[in-house]
Amino acid sequence: MFLIHIENLKKEFKKTIKEPGLKGSIKSLFNPKVEVVTAVNDISFHVPKGEILGFIGPNGAGKSTVIKMLTGILTPTSGRCEINGQVPYENRKKYVKEIGVVFGQRTQLWWDLALRETYAVLKEIYQVPDKEYKERMAFLNEVLDLDSFITSPVRTLSLGQRMRADIAASMLHNPKVLFLDEPTIGLDVVVKDNIRKAIQKINAEEGTTVILTTHDLSDIELLCNRIVMIDKGNLVYDGQINELKHKYGQMRELCFELKDSSHMSKLNYAEKFSLYGDDLSIENDGVLAKIRFNSQKVSVQDMLKYTLGNVNVSDINVKDADIEEIIRRLYKEGV
Numbered sequence: 001m002f003l004i005h006i007e008n009l010k011k012e013f014k015k016t017i018k019e020p021g022l023k024g025s026i027k028s029l030f031n032p033k034v035e036v037v038t039a040v041n042d043i044s045f046h047v048p049k050g051e052i053l054g055f056i057g058p059n060g061a062g063k064s065t066v067i068k069m070l071t072g073i074l075t076p077t078s079g080r081c082e083i084n085g086q087v088p089y090e091n092r093k094k095y096v097k098e099i100g101v102v103f104g105q106r107t108q109l110w111w112d113l114a115l116r117e118t119y120a121v122l123k124e125i126y127q128v129p130d131k132e133y134k135e136r137m138a139f140l141n142e143v144l145d146l147d148s149f150i151t152s153p154v155r156t157l158s159l160g161q162r163m164r165a166d167i168a169a170s171m172l173h174n175p176k177v178l179f180l181d182e183p184t185i186g187l188d189v190v191v192k193d194n195i196r197k198a199i200q201k202i203n204a205e206e207g208t209t210v211i212l213t214t215h216d217l218s219d220i221e222l223l224c225n226r227i228v229m230i231d232k233g234n235l236v237y238d239g240q241i242n243e244l245k246h247k248y249g250q251m252r253e254l255c256f257e258l259k260d261s262s263h264m265s266k267l268n269y270a271e272k273f274s275l276y277g278d279d280l281s282i283e284n285d286g287v288l289a290k291i292r293f294n295s296q297k298v299s300v301q302d303m304l305k306y307t308l309g310n311v312n313v314s315d316i317n318v319k320d321a322d323i324e325e326i327i328r329r330l331y332k333e334g335v
Protein backbone atom coordinates (compact mmCIF):
# COMPACT_ATOMS: atom_id res chain seq x y z
CA MET A 1 0.00 0.00 0.00
CA PHE A 2 1.37 3.40 -0.94
CA LEU A 3 1.46 6.14 1.67
CA ILE A 4 2.87 8.82 -0.62
CA HIS A 5 1.53 9.47 -4.11
CA ILE A 6 3.29 11.92 -6.39
CA GLU A 7 1.71 12.42 -9.79
CA ASN A 8 3.15 14.61 -12.55
CA LEU A 9 4.45 17.13 -10.08
CA LYS A 10 5.75 20.31 -11.68
CA LYS A 11 7.07 23.55 -10.24
CA GLU A 12 7.99 26.63 -12.19
CA PHE A 13 9.53 29.74 -10.68
CA LYS A 14 9.34 33.15 -12.29
CA LYS A 15 12.60 35.02 -12.18
CA THR A 16 12.99 38.69 -13.02
CA ILE A 17 15.99 39.31 -15.20
CA LYS A 18 17.72 42.62 -14.59
CA GLU A 19 19.92 44.24 -17.18
CA PRO A 20 23.21 45.57 -15.79
CA GLY A 21 23.64 49.06 -14.30
CA LEU A 22 21.29 51.71 -13.00
CA LYS A 23 19.54 52.00 -16.36
CA GLY A 24 18.88 48.26 -16.25
CA SER A 25 17.45 48.52 -12.72
CA ILE A 26 15.06 51.30 -13.73
CA LYS A 27 14.05 49.46 -16.90
CA SER A 28 13.32 46.24 -15.01
CA LEU A 29 11.28 48.25 -12.48
CA PHE A 30 8.86 49.52 -15.15
CA ASN A 31 9.16 46.80 -17.73
CA PRO A 32 10.35 43.65 -15.96
CA LYS A 33 11.66 40.83 -18.12
CA VAL A 34 10.54 37.54 -16.63
CA GLU A 35 12.10 34.18 -17.19
CA VAL A 36 10.43 30.93 -16.19
CA VAL A 37 12.63 28.35 -14.47
CA THR A 38 11.30 24.80 -14.39
CA ALA A 39 12.76 23.46 -11.14
CA VAL A 40 10.68 20.25 -11.14
CA ASN A 41 9.34 18.81 -14.35
CA ASP A 42 6.58 16.22 -14.36
CA ILE A 43 7.81 13.91 -11.62
CA SER A 44 5.80 10.86 -10.51
CA PHE A 45 6.65 8.23 -7.93
CA HIS A 46 5.00 6.40 -5.06
CA VAL A 47 6.32 5.39 -1.67
CA PRO A 48 4.96 2.45 0.35
CA LYS A 49 4.47 2.70 4.09
CA GLY A 50 7.59 1.91 6.08
CA GLU A 51 10.11 2.46 3.29
CA ILE A 52 13.33 4.45 3.70
CA LEU A 53 13.61 6.12 0.29
CA GLY A 54 16.83 7.76 -0.83
CA PHE A 55 15.96 10.91 -2.76
CA ILE A 56 19.09 12.07 -4.52
CA GLY A 57 20.44 14.22 -7.31
CA PRO A 58 23.27 16.64 -8.02
CA ASN A 59 23.19 20.28 -6.82
CA GLY A 60 20.31 22.23 -8.29
CA ALA A 61 18.47 19.05 -9.40
CA GLY A 62 15.22 20.12 -7.75
CA LYS A 63 15.26 18.00 -4.57
CA SER A 64 14.52 20.83 -2.13
CA THR A 65 11.71 22.05 -4.36
CA VAL A 66 10.09 18.58 -4.32
CA ILE A 67 10.53 18.31 -0.54
CA LYS A 68 9.01 21.79 -0.10
CA MET A 69 5.94 20.69 -2.07
CA LEU A 70 5.70 17.43 -0.09
CA THR A 71 5.91 19.32 3.19
CA GLY A 72 3.36 21.91 2.07
CA ILE A 73 5.71 24.91 1.95
CA LEU A 74 5.26 25.31 -1.82
CA THR A 75 2.24 24.71 -4.05
CA PRO A 76 2.95 22.89 -7.33
CA THR A 77 2.40 24.66 -10.66
CA SER A 78 0.66 21.49 -11.82
CA GLY A 79 0.36 17.85 -10.78
CA ARG A 80 -0.47 16.58 -7.36
CA CYS A 81 0.92 14.94 -4.27
CA GLU A 82 -0.89 13.21 -1.49
CA ILE A 83 0.49 11.87 1.77
CA ASN A 84 -1.63 9.55 3.88
CA GLY A 85 -4.70 10.85 2.07
CA GLN A 86 -3.87 14.53 2.58
CA VAL A 87 -2.72 17.16 0.14
CA PRO A 88 0.17 18.96 1.91
CA TYR A 89 -0.43 22.50 0.64
CA GLU A 90 -4.22 22.42 1.14
CA ASN A 91 -4.61 22.04 4.89
CA ARG A 92 -1.20 22.64 6.40
CA LYS A 93 -2.38 22.92 10.00
CA LYS A 94 -3.83 19.43 9.98
CA TYR A 95 -1.15 18.06 7.69
CA VAL A 96 1.87 18.97 9.86
CA LYS A 97 0.77 16.36 12.39
CA GLU A 98 1.44 13.70 9.78
CA ILE A 99 5.06 14.65 9.18
CA GLY A 100 8.36 15.34 10.87
CA VAL A 101 11.07 17.37 9.16
CA VAL A 102 14.77 17.63 9.95
CA PHE A 103 17.10 19.94 8.06
CA GLY A 104 20.68 19.01 8.86
CA GLN A 105 21.90 22.50 7.99
CA ARG A 106 19.67 24.34 10.44
CA THR A 107 17.91 23.57 13.65
CA GLN A 108 14.23 23.89 14.46
CA LEU A 109 15.02 24.06 18.19
CA TRP A 110 14.97 27.21 20.29
CA TRP A 111 18.54 28.31 20.76
CA ASP A 112 18.33 29.52 24.37
CA LEU A 113 15.87 27.03 25.79
CA ALA A 114 17.00 23.86 27.55
CA LEU A 115 16.16 20.89 25.39
CA ARG A 116 13.63 19.58 27.90
CA GLU A 117 11.71 22.90 27.77
CA THR A 118 11.79 22.82 23.97
CA TYR A 119 10.16 19.40 23.98
CA ALA A 120 7.57 20.60 26.50
CA VAL A 121 6.65 23.45 24.14
CA LEU A 122 6.44 21.09 21.15
CA LYS A 123 4.21 18.76 23.20
CA GLU A 124 1.73 21.64 23.57
CA ILE A 125 1.98 22.70 19.92
CA TYR A 126 1.28 19.17 18.71
CA GLN A 127 -1.19 18.50 21.56
CA VAL A 128 0.45 15.26 22.60
CA PRO A 129 -1.40 13.80 25.64
CA ASP A 130 0.70 13.40 28.85
CA LYS A 131 0.83 9.61 28.85
CA GLU A 132 1.78 9.41 25.19
CA TYR A 133 4.41 12.13 25.67
CA LYS A 134 6.05 10.16 28.47
CA GLU A 135 6.15 7.02 26.34
CA ARG A 136 7.51 8.93 23.33
CA MET A 137 10.24 10.55 25.39
CA ALA A 138 11.24 7.16 26.84
CA PHE A 139 11.44 5.65 23.36
CA LEU A 140 13.31 8.61 21.86
CA ASN A 141 15.71 8.68 24.77
CA GLU A 142 16.44 4.99 24.28
CA VAL A 143 17.08 5.43 20.54
CA LEU A 144 18.85 8.79 20.58
CA ASP A 145 20.38 8.81 24.06
CA LEU A 146 19.13 12.30 24.97
CA ASP A 147 19.39 12.10 28.76
CA SER A 148 23.01 13.21 29.02
CA PHE A 149 22.22 16.64 27.52
CA ILE A 150 18.48 17.14 27.94
CA THR A 151 18.90 19.89 30.54
CA SER A 152 21.42 21.86 28.42
CA PRO A 153 20.46 24.89 26.34
CA VAL A 154 20.43 24.03 22.64
CA ARG A 155 23.20 26.56 21.87
CA THR A 156 25.66 24.55 24.00
CA LEU A 157 25.08 21.22 22.22
CA SER A 158 27.64 19.65 19.90
CA LEU A 159 26.58 19.20 16.28
CA GLY A 160 25.97 15.46 16.82
CA GLN A 161 23.90 16.09 19.97
CA ARG A 162 21.95 18.80 18.17
CA MET A 163 21.14 16.45 15.31
CA ARG A 164 19.89 13.80 17.75
CA ALA A 165 17.86 16.48 19.54
CA ASP A 166 16.39 17.67 16.21
CA ILE A 167 15.39 14.15 15.16
CA ALA A 168 13.71 13.61 18.55
CA ALA A 169 11.85 16.93 18.17
CA SER A 170 10.56 15.93 14.74
CA MET A 171 9.39 12.54 16.06
CA LEU A 172 7.68 13.74 19.23
CA HIS A 173 4.19 13.68 17.75
CA ASN A 174 4.77 10.25 16.17
CA PRO A 175 4.49 11.34 12.52
CA LYS A 176 3.83 8.83 9.74
CA VAL A 177 6.49 10.35 7.49
CA LEU A 178 9.90 11.71 8.40
CA PHE A 179 11.72 13.99 5.96
CA LEU A 180 15.44 14.01 6.61
CA ASP A 181 17.51 16.49 4.68
CA GLU A 182 21.28 15.86 5.06
CA PRO A 183 20.95 14.33 8.56
CA THR A 184 24.65 13.42 8.83
CA ILE A 185 26.21 16.55 7.33
CA GLY A 186 29.35 17.69 9.12
CA LEU A 187 29.41 14.78 11.59
CA ASP A 188 32.34 12.51 12.34
CA VAL A 189 32.16 8.84 11.36
CA VAL A 190 31.17 7.53 14.80
CA VAL A 191 28.36 10.05 15.24
CA LYS A 192 27.19 9.44 11.65
CA ASP A 193 26.97 5.76 12.50
CA ASN A 194 24.90 6.49 15.64
CA ILE A 195 22.50 8.71 13.71
CA ARG A 196 22.06 6.08 10.98
CA LYS A 197 21.38 3.38 13.59
CA ALA A 198 18.80 5.63 15.25
CA ILE A 199 17.05 6.22 11.91
CA GLN A 200 16.99 2.47 11.25
CA LYS A 201 15.57 1.79 14.71
CA ILE A 202 12.85 4.42 14.39
CA ASN A 203 11.91 2.99 11.00
CA ALA A 204 11.94 -0.63 12.21
CA GLU A 205 10.13 -0.11 15.50
CA GLU A 206 7.61 2.54 14.51
CA GLY A 207 7.20 1.76 10.81
CA THR A 208 7.90 5.41 10.03
CA THR A 209 8.28 6.10 6.31
CA VAL A 210 11.47 8.06 5.71
CA ILE A 211 12.37 10.31 2.78
CA LEU A 212 16.09 10.84 2.97
CA THR A 213 17.81 13.56 0.95
CA THR A 214 21.56 13.48 1.13
CA HIS A 215 24.79 14.08 -0.73
CA ASP A 216 26.50 11.51 1.50
CA LEU A 217 26.07 8.40 -0.55
CA SER A 218 27.08 6.09 2.29
CA ASP A 219 23.87 7.23 4.04
CA ILE A 220 22.05 5.86 1.01
CA GLU A 221 24.06 2.66 0.84
CA LEU A 222 23.52 1.90 4.52
CA LEU A 223 19.91 2.98 4.97
CA CYS A 224 17.96 2.61 1.72
CA ASN A 225 16.89 -0.22 -0.57
CA ARG A 226 15.39 2.07 -3.14
CA ILE A 227 16.45 5.38 -4.61
CA VAL A 228 14.72 8.02 -6.66
CA MET A 229 17.21 10.15 -8.55
CA ILE A 230 16.40 13.45 -10.20
CA ASP A 231 18.50 15.68 -12.43
CA LYS A 232 17.63 19.08 -13.91
CA GLY A 233 14.10 18.69 -12.57
CA ASN A 234 13.50 15.33 -14.26
CA LEU A 235 13.22 11.91 -12.71
CA VAL A 236 16.13 9.88 -14.06
CA TYR A 237 16.07 6.73 -11.95
CA ASP A 238 13.55 5.01 -9.69
CA GLY A 239 14.48 1.55 -8.51
CA GLN A 240 16.23 -0.78 -6.12
CA ILE A 241 19.87 -0.10 -5.32
CA ASN A 242 20.71 -3.71 -6.20
CA GLU A 243 19.27 -3.26 -9.70
CA LEU A 244 21.36 -0.13 -10.13
CA LYS A 245 24.44 -2.07 -9.09
CA HIS A 246 23.56 -4.82 -11.52
CA LYS A 247 22.84 -2.46 -14.40
CA TYR A 248 25.61 0.08 -14.01
CA GLY A 249 28.08 -1.70 -11.76
CA GLN A 250 30.52 -2.62 -14.49
CA MET A 251 33.42 -1.06 -12.59
CA ARG A 252 35.52 -3.44 -10.50
CA GLU A 253 38.37 -2.72 -8.14
CA LEU A 254 41.51 -4.81 -8.10
CA CYS A 255 43.52 -4.33 -4.89
CA PHE A 256 46.91 -5.80 -4.21
CA GLU A 257 50.06 -5.35 -2.18
CA LEU A 258 53.31 -5.40 -4.12
CA LYS A 259 56.29 -7.21 -2.60
CA ASP A 260 58.51 -4.58 -4.22
CA SER A 261 56.81 -1.25 -4.85
CA SER A 262 59.21 -0.30 -7.66
CA HIS A 263 57.70 -3.12 -9.71
CA MET A 264 54.54 -1.09 -10.30
CA SER A 265 56.23 0.35 -13.40
CA LYS A 266 56.06 -3.15 -14.94
CA LEU A 267 52.29 -2.79 -15.16
CA ASN A 268 50.77 -0.70 -17.92
CA TYR A 269 47.04 -1.45 -17.88
CA ALA A 270 46.12 1.43 -20.17
CA GLU A 271 48.34 0.24 -23.00
CA LYS A 272 47.82 -3.48 -22.49
CA PHE A 273 44.01 -3.31 -22.48
CA SER A 274 43.38 0.03 -24.23
CA LEU A 275 41.62 1.40 -21.15
CA TYR A 276 41.26 5.19 -21.09
CA GLY A 277 39.37 7.97 -19.34
CA ASP A 278 36.75 6.80 -16.85
CA ASP A 279 37.41 3.14 -17.70
CA LEU A 280 40.61 3.08 -15.67
CA SER A 281 41.89 4.75 -12.52
CA ILE A 282 44.98 3.81 -10.57
CA GLU A 283 45.85 4.62 -6.97
CA ASN A 284 49.19 3.50 -5.62
CA ASP A 285 50.61 4.63 -2.29
CA GLY A 286 53.79 2.56 -2.57
CA VAL A 287 52.35 -0.34 -0.56
CA LEU A 288 48.80 -0.85 -1.71
CA ALA A 289 47.66 -0.53 -5.33
CA LYS A 290 43.99 0.00 -6.23
CA ILE A 291 43.08 -0.40 -9.90
CA ARG A 292 39.51 0.50 -10.87
CA PHE A 293 38.57 -0.79 -14.30
CA ASN A 294 35.58 -1.29 -16.54
CA SER A 295 34.88 -5.03 -16.48
CA GLN A 296 32.90 -4.77 -19.72
CA LYS A 297 36.05 -3.70 -21.52
CA VAL A 298 38.41 -6.22 -19.90
CA SER A 299 37.54 -9.33 -17.92
CA VAL A 300 38.51 -9.84 -14.29
CA GLN A 301 40.42 -13.00 -15.29
CA ASP A 302 42.54 -11.10 -17.83
CA MET A 303 43.34 -8.38 -15.29
CA LEU A 304 44.36 -10.96 -12.69
CA LYS A 305 46.42 -12.98 -15.19
CA TYR A 306 48.28 -9.90 -16.42
CA THR A 307 48.95 -8.60 -12.90
CA LEU A 308 50.11 -11.93 -11.42
CA GLY A 309 52.16 -12.70 -14.52
CA ASN A 310 54.21 -9.51 -14.20
CA VAL A 311 54.67 -8.73 -10.52
CA ASN A 312 54.94 -10.52 -7.19
CA VAL A 313 52.03 -9.68 -4.93
CA SER A 314 51.48 -10.61 -1.31
CA ASP A 315 47.71 -10.21 -1.33
CA ILE A 316 45.17 -9.64 -4.08
CA ASN A 317 41.39 -9.28 -4.26
CA VAL A 318 38.67 -7.98 -6.57
CA LYS A 319 35.71 -5.94 -5.31
CA ASP A 320 32.43 -4.96 -6.95
CA ALA A 321 31.84 -1.28 -7.52
CA ASP A 322 30.10 0.25 -4.54
CA ILE A 323 27.00 2.34 -4.96
CA GLU A 324 28.92 5.57 -4.38
CA GLU A 325 31.08 4.88 -7.39
CA ILE A 326 28.04 4.10 -9.57
CA ILE A 327 26.11 7.18 -8.52
CA ARG A 328 29.14 9.40 -8.96
CA ARG A 329 29.41 8.15 -12.53
CA LEU A 330 25.68 8.64 -13.14
CA TYR A 331 25.82 12.24 -11.86
CA LYS A 332 28.74 12.89 -14.18
CA GLU A 333 27.54 11.13 -17.28
CA GLY A 334 23.76 10.96 -16.84
CA VAL A 335 21.74 7.75 -16.95
Ligand SMILES: Nc1ncnc2c1ncn2[C@@H]1O[C@H](COP(=O)(O)OP(=O)(O)OP(=O)(O)O)[C@@H](O)[C@H]1O
Residues within 6 Å of the ligand: 013, 014, 015, 037, 038, 039, 057, 058, 059, 060, 061, 062, 063, 064, 065, 066
Ligand atom coordinates in the same frame (compact mmCIF):
# COMPACT_ATOMS: atom_id res chain seq x y z
N1 LIG B 1 12.48 30.49 -5.23
C1 LIG B 1 13.13 30.22 -6.37
N2 LIG B 1 13.11 31.09 -7.40
C2 LIG B 1 13.73 30.84 -8.55
N3 LIG B 1 14.43 29.70 -8.81
C3 LIG B 1 14.49 28.78 -7.84
C4 LIG B 1 13.85 28.98 -6.55
N4 LIG B 1 14.08 27.89 -5.78
C5 LIG B 1 14.84 27.04 -6.54
N5 LIG B 1 15.07 27.58 -7.75
C6 LIG B 1 15.84 26.94 -8.85
O1 LIG B 1 15.31 25.64 -9.06
C7 LIG B 1 16.35 24.71 -9.33
C8 LIG B 1 16.28 23.55 -8.35
O2 LIG B 1 16.66 24.03 -7.06
P1 LIG B 1 16.59 23.12 -5.72
O3 LIG B 1 17.00 24.00 -4.58
O4 LIG B 1 15.27 22.44 -5.64
O5 LIG B 1 17.74 22.03 -6.03
P2 LIG B 1 18.40 20.94 -5.05
O6 LIG B 1 18.38 19.65 -5.81
O7 LIG B 1 17.76 20.94 -3.73
O8 LIG B 1 19.90 21.46 -4.95
P3 LIG B 1 20.98 21.34 -3.74
O9 LIG B 1 21.42 19.90 -3.70
O10 LIG B 1 22.08 22.23 -4.24
O11 LIG B 1 20.34 21.81 -2.49
C9 LIG B 1 17.64 25.49 -9.31
O12 LIG B 1 17.97 25.85 -10.61
C10 LIG B 1 17.31 26.72 -8.48
O13 LIG B 1 18.10 27.82 -8.85
